[in-house]
Amino acid sequence: MSAALSSLPTLNKPDGNGASIDEVSKQIEGKHVALYFAAGWCPMCTSFEPSLLQFREAAISSGKNIELIYVPSDRQQGDVVKRTTAMNMLSVPLGEEADAMKTRYKIWAGAESMKLGTGRRSGVPALVVLDPKSGDELAFLAAESKGAKALDDWPLDDSGLW
Numbered sequence: 001m002s003a004a005l006s007s008l009p010t011l012n013k014p015d016g017n018g019a020s021i022d023e024v025s026k027q028i029e030g031k032h033v034a035l036y037f038a039a040g041w042c043p044m045c046t047s048f049e050p051s052l053l054q055f056r057e058a059a060i061s062s063g064k065n066i067e068l069i070y071v072p073s074d075r076q077q078g079d080v081v082k083r084t085t086a087m088n089m090l091s092v093p094l095g096e097e098a099d100a101m102k103t104r105y106k107i108w109a110g111a112e113s114m115k116l117g118t119g120r121r122s123g124v125p126a127l128v129v130l131d132p133k134s135g136d137e138l139a140f141l142a143a144e145s146k147g148a149k150a151l152d153d154w155p156l157d158d159s160g161l162w
Contacts, residue, residue, distance in 0.1 A: 004033040007135030009097045011069065011090045016081040019090060027090065031065040032132060034141075035092075037107045038125040039073035040083050044144060045125040051148035052127075053087060071101045073109040073124050105137065129155060 005025055013019045019027075036052070038045035052068070059066045070091040072080045077094050084091045092098045099116060102108040105128050106121040113120075127141040127150070143150040 003133055003135035004028060004130045005135070007130060008033075008069070009092055009101065012080075012084070012093055013090065014081070014084040014088055016077060016084070016091075018093075024090065028067045031067040033067045033069060033130045035071050035101065035105065035128045035130070036068045036089065036125070037071045037073065037102065037105070037122075037127070038083075039075075039109055040079045041075065042073070042109065042124050044147075048125045048143050048147060049087065051151060052125075052143075055151045055154075068127075071107075072098050073102070073112060105140075126150075 005021075005028060008024070011019045011024050013023070038049070040046065056066050056068060068087070068089050070080070070084050070087070070089040072083070072091060072094050074080045074083065074094060080091055080094050083089075092101050102112070102116060106119060107124065107126045107128070108116045108120055109124045122140070122142055123144045125143040127143060128137050129139040129141065130136070131138040139153060139155045141150040141153050146153075
């Protein structure tokens with residue numbers, strides 16, 4: 001089991017059904033995992049997503065596989081399924097598990113401040129890239145403030161992508 005997997009809660013497949021540990025393990029094996037904090041009602045999120053999906057496709061085309069995991073700030077499960085199906089992403093279940101991830105990484109929508117507090121470092125959209133060796137945070141990409149330019153902050157290695 002990868003370190004990134006061990007740092008994650010239970011996940012759902014894009015269709016909203018629970019994914020087994022084996023399914024998730026196969027899907028993220030050999031990939032760089034990033035948590036994508038967003039909401040469908042958020043105009044900044046929906047305008048950022050074409051750039052994010054282009055980045056993912058360019059990375060995959062160059063042999064650098066990325067797995068994006070959606071951490072929803074949506075208001076209903078149906079909205080999460082609609083978005084994860086359209087973007088082909090696993091997701092953290094809406095509710096307590098998503099809230100725990102938002103609190104852990106201090107990223108949530110302003111609309112969630114009554115529930116989650118005011119001690120956040122960013123709103124949505126934002127990404128947290130996980131270290132494949134430890135599962136810890138490797139990089140924070142502040143898409144709320146930087147938009148598509150936040151993708152320039154993806155951790156690089158000598159080969160140019162990571």
